[in-house]
Amino acid sequence: MSNARIGILTISDRASRGEYEDKGGPAIRDWFTRVLISPWEAVALVVPDEQQLIEAALIELCDIEGCSLVVTTGGTGPALRDVTPEATIAVCSKMMPGFGELMRAASLKFVPTAILSRQTAGIRGKSLIVNLPGKPSAIDDCLNAVFPAIPYCIDLVEGDRLESDPKQCNAFRPQSAAIRKN
Amino acid sequence: MSNARIGILTISDRASRGEYEDKGGPAIRDWFTRVLISPWEAVALVVPDEQQLIEAALIELCDIEGCSLVVTTGGTGPALRDVTPEATIAVCSKMMPGFGELMRAASLKFVPTAILSRQTAGIRGKSLIVNLPGKPSAIDDCLNAVFPAIPYCIDLVEGDRLESDPKQCNAFRPQSAAIRKN
Amino acid sequence: MSNARIGILTISDRASRGEYEDKGGPAIRDWFTRVLISPWEAVALVVPDEQQLIEAALIELCDIEGCSLVVTTGGTGPALRDVTPEATIAVCSKMMPGFGELMRAASLKFVPTAILSRQTAGIRGKSLIVNLPGKPSAIDDCLNAVFPAIPYCIDLVEGDRLESDPKQCNAFRPQSAAIRKN
Numbered sequence: 092m093s094n095a096r097i098g099i100l101t102i103s104d105r106a107s108r109g110e111y112e113d114k115g116g117p118a119i120r121d122w123f124t125r126v127l128i129s130p131w132e133a134v135a136l137v138v139p140d141e142q143q144l145i146e147a148a149l150i151e152l153c154d155i156e157g158c159s160l161v162v163t164t165g166g167t168g169p170a171l172r173d174v175t176p177e178a179t180i181a182v183c184s185k186m187m188p189g190f191g192e193l194m195r196a197a198s199l200k201f202v203p204t205a206i207l208s209r210q211t212a213g214i215r216g217k218s219l220i221v222n223l224p225g226k227p228s229a230i231d232d233c234l235n236a237v238f239p240a241i242p243y244c245i246d247l248v249e250g251d252r253l254e255s256d257p258k259q260c261n262a263f264r265p266q267s268a269a270i271r272k273n
Numbered sequence: 274m275s276n277a278r279i280g281i282l283t284i285s286d287r288a289s290r291g292e293y294e295d296k297g298g299p300a301i302r303d304w305f306t307r308v309l310i311s312p313w314e315a316v317a318l319v320v321p322d323e324q325q326l327i328e329a330a331l332i333e334l335c336d337i338e339g340c341s342l343v344v345t346t347g348g349t350g351p352a353l354r355d356v357t358p359e360a361t362i363a364v365c366s367k368m369m370p371g372f373g374e375l376m377r378a379a380s381l382k383f384v385p386t387a388i389l390s391r392q393t394a395g396i397r398g399k400s401l402i403v404n405l406p407g408k409p410s411a412i413d414d415c416l417n418a419v420f421p422a423i424p425y426c427i428d429l430v431e432g433d434r435l436e437s438d439p440k441q442c443n444a445f446r447p448q449s450a451a452i453r454k455n
Numbered sequence: 456m457s458n459a460r461i462g463i464l465t466i467s468d469r470a471s472r473g474e475y476e477d478k479g480g481p482a483i484r485d486w487f488t489r490v491l492i493s494p495w496e497a498v499a500l501v502v503p504d505e506q507q508l509i510e511a512a513l514i515e516l517c518d519i520e521g522c523s524l525v526v527t528t529g530g531t532g533p534a535l536r537d538v539t540p541e542a543t544i545a546v547c548s549k550m551m552p553g554f555g556e557l558m559r560a561a562s563l564k565f566v567p568t569a570i571l572s573r574q575t576a577g578i579r580g581k582s583l584i585v586n587l588p589g590k591p592s593a594i595d596d597c598l599n600a601v602f603p604a605i606p607y608c609i610d611l612v613e614g615d616r617l618e619s620d621p622k623q624c625n626a627f628r629p630q631s632a633a634i635r636k637n
Contacts, residue, residue, distance in 0.1 A: 168611055169549060169551060169578050169583070169608050169611050169612055170611045170612060171612070173549075177549075185351060185355075185359075185391065186391070187351060187388070187389065187391060188370075188373060188374075188377075188391065188552075189373075189377045189387065189388030189389065189390060189391070190388055191552060191553075192374055192377060192378075192388070192552075192556055193377075193381070193388050195552075195553045195556060195557075196378075196556075196560075199557070202627060202629065203603035203604050203625075203627045204603075204604045204607050204608075204627055204628075204629060205553065205604075206551070206553030206554055206556070206557050206601060206604050207551065207553065207604055207607065207608050207611070208553060209549065209550070209551060209552065209553070214351050219351070237388060239385035239386075240385050240386045240387075240388050240389055243386050243389065244351050244386075244389050247350055247351050247352045247389070248351055248352060248353070261385075263384060263385045263386055264386075265384065265386060367533060367537075367541075367573065368573070369533060369570070369571065369573060370552075370555060370556075370559075370573065371555075371559045371569065371570030371571065371572060371573070372570055374556055374559060374560075374570070375559075375563070375570050378560075396533050401533070419570060421567035421568075422567050422568045422569075422570050422571055425568050425571065426533050426568075426571050429532055429533050429534045429571070430533055430534060430535070443567075445566060445567045445568055446568075447566065447568065
């Protein structure tokens with residue numbers, strides 16, 4: 092079983108210039124290190140909040156690096172420089188609105204400003220792209236909410252198989268999944 | 274009172290080739306048979322997961338068959354061949370995001386993979402089109418969730434009047450509905 | 456501290472012809488009068504359900520009148536003349552899907568037909584545009600749900616500062632907000 096590859100894309104003007112320590116990317120890596128029990132490796136990039144550069148990084152992580160899952164951190168708010176969702180939509184062939192809905196609903200239990208997040212998710216080829224917030228604590232809340240559906244989603248687009256520790260976060264595959272392949 | 278017409282569109286490569294018994298279409302028909310008390314008739318079609326053929330079937334059911342309500346089953350997941358939402362968006366003049374949100378929230382009570390459904394709904398002329406899942410048990414969960422709003426929605430687009438058995442599923446029409454027509 | 460400006464746009468064929476007393480606009484004004492404690496003034500307009508006229512009014516309220524917040528009432532349903540969301544999408548550079556999701560979820564506690572509302576929100580320049588329902592009681596439910604996130608959203612797009620009476624409706628600004636500006 093070869094390593095599954097997970098792209099971790101930090102989107103931040105300040106982090107890309109080295110003015111600010113990237114905290115979102117490491118928080119995502121820590122979460123997957125704790126939860127995944129199948130072999131995997133991270134491919135991490137940092138880009139500024141420029142739509143064209145974000146799109147290029149997403150395409151590289153999906154098409155060249157062969158990441159079955161690409162998670163972004165940062166750039167999902169309402170401010171002028173926040174363009175991560177627009178870049179995500181531009182590179183995906185299919186959008187998955189349920190991810191954004193559930194992540195906002197999950198974050199809303201903690202802060203009323205959760206509705207300001209424009210996070211989305213979509214499919215590009217055999218890769219799933221998911222936008223996460225910039226703030227480390229909010230990253231955990233969002234991954235805990237949506238990860239249970241991620242391994243089966245990647246199965247359906249014929250990406251790498253991910254297995255999680257059910258004591259950490261319980262990935263769900265329908266019982267009919269094996270049958271449906273026949 | 275003439276029969277209201279309800280289009281039931283099964284979208285499945287295997288069912289369209291006769292390799293697989295269509296279970297979604299009959300499950301939808303059974304649900305409406307149990308719930309509706311006003312006269313109605315079904316117009317059922319089966320097409321493969323091809324966007325152009327799905328669009329053509331939706332247009333036929335709305336514009337030629339005069340169905341006030343068209344429900345689809347299948348093709349709403351993330352896989353390459355799942356293009357039902359894209360076909361629905363292409364033929365509708367107005368999208369109704371609340372249907373997909375509520376169906377995903379309702380299904381999420383049963384399976385965490387509910388967020389993988391890209392179901393949507395929209396208006397084409399005097400018809401409401403609603404995407405349902407492919408799995409019969411999930412069809413019932415989704416119709417139970419959204420049907421209460423469907424008869425009034427169809428009233429507002431000047432389609433056929435639907436009446437339901439309140440013991441089965443309680444259609445809601447605001448008290449101001451009659452007044453607003455004046 | 457100069458007055459913050461709030462645009463209140465009533466969208467109704469009958470109200471624009473004077474055949475019907477506008478109740479939505481005054482309900483919105485009453486809500487803000489009760490809740491806001493920082494200085495503000497309303498800029499109120501009434502237009503018919505014509506997409507081009509709605510777009511022109513939204514642009515005027517944002518770009519010429521300098522309203523940091525523009526709220527609309529009416530025109531969000533499925534009927535042929537309901538085009539407020541389409542006009543909103545046409546004039547915004549960024550959409551904020553969390554507003555519509557939360558307003559529908561909040562209204563769904565009262566009426567199952569809440570899913571028929573196509574309300575959305577978005578950013579145009581330094582202004583936030585939010586679609587509210589036409590019915591006064593539903594306006595209050597929606598503003599109570601989403602207002603807590605509105606002042607911070609307007610801060611992020613560099614609009615006017617809004618302060619609310621926490622006993623009426625508690626606007627939330629993250630503790631990191633001041634730090635993040637540095």
